[in-house]
Amino acid sequence: MHLDGVLFFPVTPFRADGALDEETLGRHVERGVSSGAGAVFAACGTGEFNALDLDEYERVVRIAVEATAGRVPVVSGAGGALPFARSCARAAERAGANGLLLLPPYLVNAPVEGMVRYFREVATTTGLPSIVYQRGTARFTPDAVVELAGVPQITGFKDGLGDLDLIQRIVLAVRGAAGDDFTFFNGLPTAEMTVPAYRGAGVKLYSSAAFCFVPEVALGFHKAVTAGEDDLANRLLADFYRPLVELRDRVPGYAVSLVKAGVRLRGLPAGPVRPPLVDAAPEHVARLEEIITRGLEIVGC
Numbered sequence: 001m002h003l004d005g006v007l008f009f010p011v012t013p014f015r016a017d018g019a020l021d022e023e024t025l026g027r028h029v030e031r032g033v034s035s036g037a038g039a040v041f042a043a044c045g046t047g048e049f050n051a052l053d054l055d056e057y058e059r060v061v062r063i064a065v066e067a068t069a070g071r072v073p074v075v076s077g078a079g080g081a082l083p084f085a086r087s088c089a090r091a092a093e094r095a096g097a098n099g100l101l102l103l104p105p106y107l108v109n110a111p112v113e114g115m116v117r118y119f120r121e122v123a124t125t126t127g128l129p130s131i132v133y134q135r136g137t138a139r140f141t142p143d144a145v146v147e148l149a150g151v152p153q154i155t156g157f158k159d160g161l162g163d164l165d166l167i168q169r170i171v172l173a174v175r176g177a178a179g180d181d182f183t184f185f186n187g188l189p190t191a192e193m194t195v196p197a198y199r200g201a202g203v204k205l206y207s208s209a210a211f212c213f214v215p216e217v218a219l220g221f222h223k224a225v226t227a228g229e230d231d232l233a234n235r236l237l238a239d240f241y242r243p244l245v246e247l248r249d250r251v252p253g254y255a256v257s258l259v260k261a262g263v264r265l266r267g268l269p270a271g272p273v274r275p276p277l278v279d280a281a282p283e284h285v286a287r288l289e290e291i292i293t294r295g296l297e298i299v300g301c
Helices: 022-035 054-068 082-095 112-123 142-149 164-178 191-200 215-227 230-248 254-265 282-298
Strands: 039-042 074-078 099-102 130-134 154-159 183-186 205-208
Touching: 022 039, 022 054, 022 215, 039 054, 054 074, 054 082, 074 082, 082 099, 082 112, 099 112, 112 130, 112 142, 112 154, 142 154, 142 164, 154 164, 164 183, 164 191, 183 191, 191 205, 191 215, 191 230, 215 230, 215 282, 230 254, 230 282, 254 282
Parallel strands: 039 074, 074 099, 099 130, 130 154, 154 183, 183 205
Antiparallel strands: none
């Protein structure tokens, strides 16, 4: 499974009655792929994986696969309790996913050897290539990631901690043991803010929640950083991404709620978030609209 370009993490739209909105999800994924996404990561953090039951999860993955129609890879989340995570992996394989993003188990603190065992057991449930997500309770040593990289199904590592010293040591250890075929990417919320730092550590791929609602800005930033257009990249960081992060940090869970609000502002009825998340307050949606307008102005849209 080859990953390249801007990695798209779609939201999961819900109707006013709380049910999954399959039609809007299909349109959302189709728009993202047609806009130039490098891959689709369905039913992951931005897609409210934590709020889906197993049936909904499989439907979300299947819709993403159908809407993508083989144009780019579809990767889906799998995590939580070990039996549920393994059920998700099997459901994703049935639905036609190309790979898995293995999420940390919720509210469990465990030694690194326990986390290694957890991710190995989920990854070996199917033959799908898997990416391990380091975030929250899942924190690894370089040796532990080398061990995970030795599992045939585990082909990548996503970092959501932001410890650059640690990620640099992990990259060096894995490259020394497994070569360049293992994939690394930056998975911090609003990852664009740390793209220059991660690129310095040899991690060039990153997830983009902003792509959900402003693909023009996300693609403009990606082009700028890859082409060395530092002035444009810095303008976007200062005038779009920084105010977006400042708004995001006002309320826990806004990393998802604001993205959903942005999707609605750009014309798709993404619906509400599910508890325990809360929808963005009206004044915050108004501020988000101003930030979107400024971002589009910078990239000439």
